[in-house]
Amino acid sequence: xxxxxxxxxxxxxxxxxxxxxxxxxxxQVASTxxxxxxxxxxxxxxxxxxxxQAAISQGSAYASTINTVQGDLTMTESSLASAVTVVxxxxxxxxxxxxxxxxxxxxxxxxxxxxxxxxxxxSIANQKGATGYLFSGSQTGTxxxxxxxxxxxxxxxxxxxxxxxxxxxxxxxxxQAFTAAGGVDVFAALTALQTALTTNDxxxxxxxxxxxxxxxSQITAAESDAGIKLDRVTTAASxxxxxxxxxxxxxxxxxxxxxxxxxTQLQTMENAVQQAIDTSRITLSTLSANRFG
Amino acid sequence: xxxxxxxxxxxxxxxANAFALNVTGQNIANASTPGYVNRTPILETQxxxxxxxxxxxxxxxxxxxxxxxxxxxYDATGxxxxxxxxxxxxxxxxxxxxxxxxxxxAAPISALFSSFSSLAANPTDATTREGVVAAATGFTQAVNxxxxxITQQRSDLLSQAQGVASEIxxxxxxxxxxxxxxxxxxxxxxxASDLLDQxxxxxxxxSADVDVHTATDGKGQLVVSVSGTTLVDDGSAATLSxxxxxxxxxxxxxxxxxxxxxxxxxxxxxxxxxxxxxxxxVDAAAESQSLDQLTYDIGTAINTQQEAGYASDGSAGQAIxxxxxxxQGAASTIAVNSAVAANPDxxxxxxxxxxxxxxxxxxxxxxxxxxxxxxxxxxxxxxDAYASIVGDVGLRAQSAQQDSETRDAMTSQVQTMRDSTSxxxxxxxxxxxxxxxxxxxxxSQLITTAxxxxxxxxxxxxx
Numbered sequence: 140x141x142x143x144x145x146x147x148x149x150x151x152x153x154x155x156x157x158x159x160x161x162x163x164x165x166x167q168v169a170s171t172x173x174x175x176x177x178x179x180x181x182x183x184x185x186x187x188x189x190x191x192q193a194a195i196s197q198g199s200a201y202a203s204t205i206n207t208v209q210g211d212l213t214m215t216e217s218s219l220a221s222a223v224t225v226v227x228x229x230x231x232x233x234x235x236x237x238x239x240x241x242x243x244x245x246x247x248x249x250x251x252x253x254x255x256x257x258x259x260x261x262s263i264a265n266q267k268g269a270t271g272y273l274f275s276g277s278q279t280g281t282x283x284x285x286x287x288x289x290x291x292x293x294x295x296x297x298x299x300x301x302x303x304x305x306x307x308x309x310x311x312x313x314x315q316a317f318t319a320a321g322g323v324d325v326f327a328a329l330t331a332l333q334t335a336l337t338t339n340d341x342x343x344x345x346x347x348x349x350x351x352x353x354x355x356s357q358i359t360a361a362e363s364d365a366g367i368k369l370d371r372v373t374t375a376a377s378x379x380x381x382x383x384x385x386x387x388x389x390x391x392x393x394x395x396x397x398x399x400x401x402x403t404q405l406q407t408m409e410n411a412v413q414q415a416i417d418t419s420r421i422t423l424s425t426l427s428a429n430r431f432g
Numbered sequence: 433x434x435x436x437x438x439x440x441x442x443x444x445x446x447x448a449n450a451f452a453l454n455v456t457g458q459n460i461a462n463a464s465t466p467g468y469v470n471r472t473p474i475l476e477t478q479x480x481x482x483x484x485x486x487x488x489x490x491x492x493x494x495x496x497x498x499x500x501x502x503x504x505x506y507d508a509t510g511x512x513x514x515x516x517x518x519x520x521x522x523x524x525x526x527x528x529x530x531x532x533x534x535x536x537x538a539a540p541i542s543a544l545f546s547s548f549s550s551l552a553a554n555p556t557d558a559t560t561r562e563g564v565v566a567a568a569t570g571f572t573q574a575v576n577x578x579x580x581x582i583t584q585q586r587s588d589l590l591s592q593a594q595g596v597a598s599e600i601x602x603x604x605x606x607x608x609x610x611x612x613x614x615x616x617x618x619x620x621x622x623x624a625s626d627l628l629d630q631x632x633x634x635x636x637x638x639s640a641d642v643d644v645h646t647a648t649d650g651k652g653q654l655v656v657s658v659s660g661t662t663l664v665d666d667g668s669a670a671t672l673s674x675x676x677x678x679x680x681x682x683x684x685x686x687x688x689x690x691x692x693x694x695x696x697x698x699x700x701x702x703x704x705x706x707x708x709x710x711x712x713x714v715d716a717a718a719e720s721q722s723l724d725q726l727t728y729d730i731g732t733a734i735n736t737q738q739e740a741g742y743a744s745d746g747s748a749g750q751a752i753x754x755x756x757x758x759x760q761g762a763a764s765t766i767a768v769n770s771a772v773a774a775n776p777d778x779x780x781x782x783x784x785x786x787x788x789x790x791x792x793x794x795x796x797x798x799x800x801x802x803x804x805x806x807x808x809x810x811x812x813x814x815x816d817a818y819a820s821i822v823g824d825v826g827l828r829a830q831s832a833q834q835d836s837e838t839r840d841a842m843t844s845q846v847q848t849m850r851d852s853t854s855x856x857x858x859x860x861x862x863x864x865x866x867x868x869x870x871x872x873x874x875x876s877q878l879i880t881t882a883x884x885x886x887x888x889x890x891x892x893x894x895x
Contacts, residue, residue, distance in 0.1 A: 140852055141852050141853070141857065141860075142852070142857060143470070143851045143852060143854075143855025143856055143857045144463050144464075144855065144856060144857060144858050145463070145464065145851045145855045145856070146848055146851040146852060146855055148464075149844065149847065149848070149851065150844075150848070153844055171532075173532055175532050176530075176532055176533070177523070177526055177527070177530050177532070177533070177826070177829070178526045178529060178530060178822050178823070178825055178826025178829060178830075179522070179523070179526055179826050179827075179828075179829030179830040179832075179833055180826075180830075181826070182822075182823045182824075182825075182826030182827040182829075182830055183823060183826075185531075185532075185822050185823060185826045186819040186820060186822050186823030186826070187819070188531070188532070189531055189536070189538045189815070189818055189819040189822045190815055190816060190819040192531065192538050192539075192542070193538055193541065193542040193802075193815035193818070193819075194815070196538075196539065196542035196543065196546055197542055197545060197546060197549070197802055197815075199546070200545075200546030200547075200549040200550060200799075201549065203550060203553075204549055204550060204552065204553040207553045207554055208553055269554065270553065270554045270555075270556070270557070270790075271554075271556050271557075271790060275790065276787075276790065277782065277786075277787035277788070277789070277790035277791035277792075278789075278790055279555070279556045279789070279790030280556050280789055280790065293786065293787065295786070295787045295790075295791055297555075297790060297791065297792050298552065298792055298793055298796050299549075299552045299553045299792060299796065300549045300552050300553075300796050300799045300800065303802075303803050304800065304803050306796050306800075309553070394532065426858075
């Protein structure tokens with residue numbers, strides 16, 4: 140083949156620009172630490188990455204939801220436990236009052252204690268969590284019970300997303316725990332007991348004892364309901380965490396460049412560029428040697 | 433043969449070798465001139481009638497030129513230049529969907545669904561509701577920006593194509609005028625090598641803009657056709673113009689003189705114009721359409737679910753997004769319903785008026801849309817549909833890049849073949865130079881010899 144001068148210079152230029160292109164790519168990978176710097180670097184990987192990243196971001200949303208509802212459910216559970224204690228105390232007092240041999244003045248003071256316990260129970264039932272009043276059903280902006288113990292909420296379930304396609308009920312019905320919907324209207328029962336004690340009405344007092352026994356088991360049932368719901372959310376949380384870890388590892392496999400490989404590649408390309416420059420220099424100096432001298 | 437004949441012979445040799453040295457000088461001077469074709473002096477023995485005088489005559493130069501290689505060079509240049517401009521455009525296009533550089537839509541889309549998920553956990557919290565409005569606004573703004581970026585690229589590509597068309601028209605005028613000059617020069621028996629070089633160089637430049645084919649007409653004149661239509665015939669040149677059709681696609685029109693403008697878009701196969709057309713009307717148009725469809729699907733699904741729910745005040749849910757009746761243009765026009773933006777309590781978290789404001793069934797349903805096949809005609813989730821846009825634009829950009837590399841390699845191979853035939857080799861010229869130089873010196877010596885002989889003869893016969 141006949142070799143003209145422009146062929147030689149063109150081929151020098153072409154090989155220099157080719158190795159320099161590769162150097163640019165290698166240095167981009169090494170400096171960003173990312174294998175995929177544009178979708179064209181790996182179209183299928185980029186598409187997978189977009190999916191994985193969407194799932195990760197969705198996962199963080201689930202995680203924050205789980206945090207919120209876990210807090211509220213824990214608070215619900217402990218509130219109900221306190222409520223059981225309060226009701227049981229009232230029950231004790233009622234049992235003493237039902238004895239028949241209690242002097243009238245003591246009955247008055249017992250009625251006072253019941254009134255105290257009632258307002259204590261009211262404040263427990265009107266407990267507020269991160270998402271509003273815990274026992275108001277869907278009426279989270281309204282206190283569950285009025286000062287006179289009238290239920291102001293509803294019996295609705297509130298649900299939240301705790302995983303992909305995994306919804307959980309995140310409240311315990313205040314209606315079921317404290318009102319006639321669950322069997323006994325606890326506040327009405329306490330009011331009745333208080334009246335019975337004040338008026339020294341033995342039948343009323345013993346009816347109160349029965350009502351409170353029922354109320355206690357009713358609230359305990361609600362408490363265990365809260366426990367079951369909390370368990371469910373906790374399980375969802377651990378599933379969520381595992382999924383998130385798996386997703387993040389996939390993301391890193393797809394997107395992150397292996398540093399050792401990236402730097403080796405960069406070094407190789409730097410050497411290649413240096414060699415290409417040296418070779419070009421030799422060729423060019425041969426070409427421009429004093430041929431016509 | 434006489435001694436005078438010897439002098440004559442030497443004088444012819446001096447002239448011929450001086451001519452050859454001159455041609456060598458031209459070759460050396462133009463070793464780096466683009467488009468210059470190596471020339472060889474044509475030296476012939478002098479024939480006087482039927483009598484060989486043994487003299488030498490420089491009859492002209494031959495250009496080391498192969499018209500097939502040249503034609504292949506136009507083809508290859510056209511194809512690689514098409515691939516290069518498509519590649520450049522696609523690198524820009526994919527930057528719209530480059531999530532690794534933070535410019536994609538993956539984050540705004542998942543933020544939108546995540547905001548519903550947060551809303552489900554805490555439907556009465558004002559900040560959470562503001563968060564949903566912010567995520568919805570973020571989504572519409574990101575989609576609007578992506579759409580306008582594609583539109584801007586398409587309009588830039590059109591202006592670029594118009595620039596290329598006017599460059600082509602400039603080349604056409606020059607080619608027509610060169611055609612005339614070459615015809616005149618060759619008619620007068622002159623050497624048109626320089627003009628031919630210029631014409632070939634112009635054709636090579638033209639082939640980077642549009643696909644070029646050349647032919648010779650009956651009169652031996654060059655006819656240049658581009659995109660299936662005649663651009664230059666003898667001394668007349670057609671005018672190309674770029675505009676858009678009713679669908680907004682780029683069209684290429686050709687008009688010769690005052691004749692009718694012909695639409696030659698469909699025959700466009702090479703050069704920047706072809707690359708621009710493909711990037712603009714195939715690649716960018718497809719991504720723009722997918723983006724519109726995805727936006728419309730997400731918007732519609734969310735609006736429908738939102739309308740099934742109830743706002744904080746128990747009123748029926750109203751659309752979060754304002755959308756047109758069809759997917760077309762959805763990405764550029766989608767916006768957050770101003771009523772909802774002004775009052776986040778209108779976001780329908782509850783599934784019935786009775787469970788408002790704390791009910792969250794509808795918020796859960798809204799969040800769950802992220803996992804439902806709401807996009808691509810009910811076959812993919814929003815995230816999947818977006819991922820396939822990313823994959824598609826990536827594949828297009830990758831194949832454009834590979835095409836561009838392959839075709840560049842092909843072009844440089846053809847260029848090498850062309851340079852092998854037509855390029856100047858300084859080594860060769862150095863040999864030629866010393867060859868002609870020796871011949872010239874020898875011819876001078878011939879004169880001296882003839883002169884000495886003549887002088888000797890004159891001295892001998894003069895008393």
